[in-house]
Amino acid sequence: MTDIFVLSIRQLTGKWRVLIMLGLGALPVINAVVSAAFNDPVSATQVDAVLINGMLLSAVLPLIVLSVSSAAFANEVEDRTLSNLTLTPVPRSTVVAAKLLAAIAVGLPAPLVSGVASYLILTSGNTVSGGSPYALATGVVAGVVVYSAVFVWAGLMTGRALWAGLLYVFLWEGLFSSFVSGVRYMSIRQYAVGIIHGIDKSRFEDTLNVLSLPVAAGMALVVFAVFVVLSVRRLRAMDVP
Amino acid sequence: MTTNAPVTASAAPASPDGAPVIDVNHVSRWFGNVVAVSDVSFQVRQGITGLLGPNGAGKTTLLRMMVGLAATSDGTLRTFGEDPRDNPALYRRIGVMAEHESVYGFLTGRQYVTFAAKMRGVTNASGAAEQAIKAVDLVSAQDRRMDTYSRGMRQRMRLAATIVHDPELLILDEPLSGADPRQRVEFQSLLKDLGRGGRTIVVSSHILEEVEQLADTVLLIINGKLAASGNYRAIRAALDERPYHVRVVCSDPRALGSWLVRLKAVDAISFDPGGALVVLSSNVAALQRALPLHAKELGVRLTRVEPLDDSLESVFAYLVER
Numbered sequence: 001m002t003d004i005f006v007l008s009i010r011q012l013t014g015k016w017r018v019l020i021m022l023g024l025g026a027l028p029v030i031n032a033v034v035s036a037a038f039n040d041p042v043s044a045t046q047v048d049a050v051l052i053n054g055m056l057l058s059a060v061l062p063l064i065v066l067s068v069s070s071a072a073f074a075n076e077v078e079d080r081t082l083s084n085l086t087l088t089p090v091p092r093s094t095v096v097a098a099k100l101l102a103a104i105a106v107g108l109p110a111p112l113v114s115g116v117a118s119y120l121i122l123t124s125g126n127t128v129s130g131g132s133p134y135a136l137a138t139g140v141v142a143g144v145v146v147y148s149a150v151f152v153w154a155g156l157m158t159g160r161a162l163w164a165g166l167l168y169v170f171l172w173e174g175l176f177s178s179f180v181s182g183v184r185y186m187s188i189r190q191y192a193v194g195i196i197h198g199i200d201k202s203r204f205e206d207t208l209n210v211l212s213l214p215v216a217a218g219m220a221l222v223v224f225a226v227f228v229v230l231s232v233r234r235l236r237a238m239d240v241p
Numbered sequence: 242m243t244t245n246a247p248v249t250a251s252a253a254p255a256s257p258d259g260a261p262v263i264d265v266n267h268v269s270r271w272f273g274n275v276v277a278v279s280d281v282s283f284q285v286r287q288g289i290t291g292l293l294g295p296n297g298a299g300k301t302t303l304l305r306m307m308v309g310l311a312a313t314s315d316g317t318l319r320t321f322g323e324d325p326r327d328n329p330a331l332y333r334r335i336g337v338m339a340e341h342e343s344v345y346g347f348l349t350g351r352q353y354v355t356f357a358a359k360m361r362g363v364t365n366a367s368g369a370a371e372q373a374i375k376a377v378d379l380v381s382a383q384d385r386r387m388d389t390y391s392r393g394m395r396q397r398m399r400l401a402a403t404i405v406h407d408p409e410l411l412i413l414d415e416p417l418s419g420a421d422p423r424q425r426v427e428f429q430s431l432l433k434d435l436g437r438g439g440r441t442i443v444v445s446s447h448i449l450e451e452v453e454q455l456a457d458t459v460l461l462i463i464n465g466k467l468a469a470s471g472n473y474r475a476i477r478a479a480l481d482e483r484p485y486h487v488r489v490v491c492s493d494p495r496a497l498g499s500w501l502v503r504l505k506a507v508d509a510i511s512f513d514p515g516g517a518l519v520v521l522s523s524n525v526a527a528l529q530r531a532l533p534l535h536a537k538e539l540g541v542r543l544t545r546v547e548p549l550d551d552s553l554e555s556v557f558a559y560l561v562e563r
Contacts, residue, residue: 003359007348080339081345083343084356087310088329089332090329090360092327239312
């Protein structure tokens with residue numbers, strides 16, 4: 001497992017992918033720095049709605065995770081190296097676990113550092129009272145982990161996982177989950193929001209229809225488990241190129 | 242007269258326990274409306290078996306099914322008596338070298354082979370990798386990244402990764418493609434050594450001569466069907482009975498043609514629209530020997546000599562018409 005993990009880390013940390021992660025991760029920080037530099041008064045609601053929910057959880061986090069996780073298997077399928085892993089006695093579940101862990105390890109630092117840094121920049125000013133970034137960090141970790149499971153599976157299912165993921169992020173997570181209340185039970189972004197609010201009640205206290213912590217955490221766990229199982233089943237059943 | 246039943250020659254050598262290493266029983270595989278493999282049955286036993294067929298014949302699909310990379314649509318397939326599909330433990334006993342290049346270019350050759358050894362649970366992975374790399378004669382390049390290798394070098398390093406766990410069964414899909422003539426000879430020699438070590442080796446190729454050099458037993462696959470199977474020499478002898486068309490481009494086709502028509506090996510001659518000589522011969526070997534001698538005697542310069550119907554498709558057409 002360690003060997004596949006290390007190999008996957010090397011595969012997923014190509015120059016262009018790292019640049020995309022850094023570029024996307026810099027956006028919330030730049031936004032926060034500009035606001036702080038101009039002493040732009042920012043309310044707690046704005047931090048929640050614009051920074052955390054609007055920018056970080058709706059765009060930066062899922063796009064970074066998409067760029068990493070969808071490539072975990074998709075690149076191996078495309079360049080026909082997957083047989084190096086599947087023509088071995090290593091169980092398919094171990095292959096999936098190693099790939100998923102590598103995707104999380106590569107995809108987590110940028111949104112986590114970006115989210116926490118921009119949050120601290122905004123809340124360290126006088127305009128917004130902010131608690132510890134612990135809740136935000138936990139929500140980001142949960143979001144990265146669950147998104148990773150989904151996008152790793154997508155990379156096994158289709159060679160167009162990136163495009164399918166973009167549609168999913170913008171339509172389902174960005175649009176429908178904001179306007180169709182029932183969709184929040186099937187939205188990873190809403191799980192992250194629910195977890196953040198569950199840990200720190202001051203966050204998203206003005207937001208309607210936030211999932212409770214048990215529901216958000218429970219659904220996140222279920223979705224994660226379902227997509228891990230689907231990935232293992234797919235890897236077992238697929239005709240490896 | 243016409244039948245699709247495969248031509249069979251003498252049986253393949255039996256493995257020590259008599260059981261076939263690979264047992265393919267009425268296996269078919271289709272992709273939508275396209276039938277890649279159609280109702281194929283054969284057994285593979287110890288030694289080197291050549292899987293011969295033109296490009297697109299279904300060889301790769303068949304090999305992929307043998308090692309569990311692809312599912313069968315119909316029929317049963319057993320490797321070491323087990324279903325190879327979703328059976329990772331079987332890969333301790335199998336080494337597979339797929340047709341298409343599939344290496345991690347950012348790894349050095351040594352890292353790649355060591356990784357393969359670790360993945361197969363080899364206890365002393367680096368020691369096994371060292372041995373395997375030595376066997377393919379790539380020690381001098383083992384610390385270079387694989388994306389700097391030539392295609393032939395990549396093929397050899399892939400073979401090292403394939404044999405690093407000392408498998409009982411080797412499945413090699415077009416292993417000689419991309420190799421230069423010298424590398425081919427070395428590769429063939431290495432495969433023969435591996436075959437002599439008691440392994441079972443299945444090697445696919447679309448080139449008759451390649452398989453002739455390697456395998457005693459041949460499975461001839463054409464259009465997804467088993468056209469012939471058995472001892473290579475017996476099949477080849479059966480194939481050599483048929484007349485071949487050979488096109489000869491030379492400085493004086495008419496002079497050479499009038500000479501050649503007297504030979505016993507030549508059944509007929511004609512001229513194609515380009516003016517080249519077309520010889521019909523039922524003894525190509527004798528024609529090959531006689532042609533340069535007579536050309537020299539007549540002072541005719543030979544530019545090109547090429548078989549017009551030595552393709553496997555024509556071989557198959559001949560076999561099913563017998």
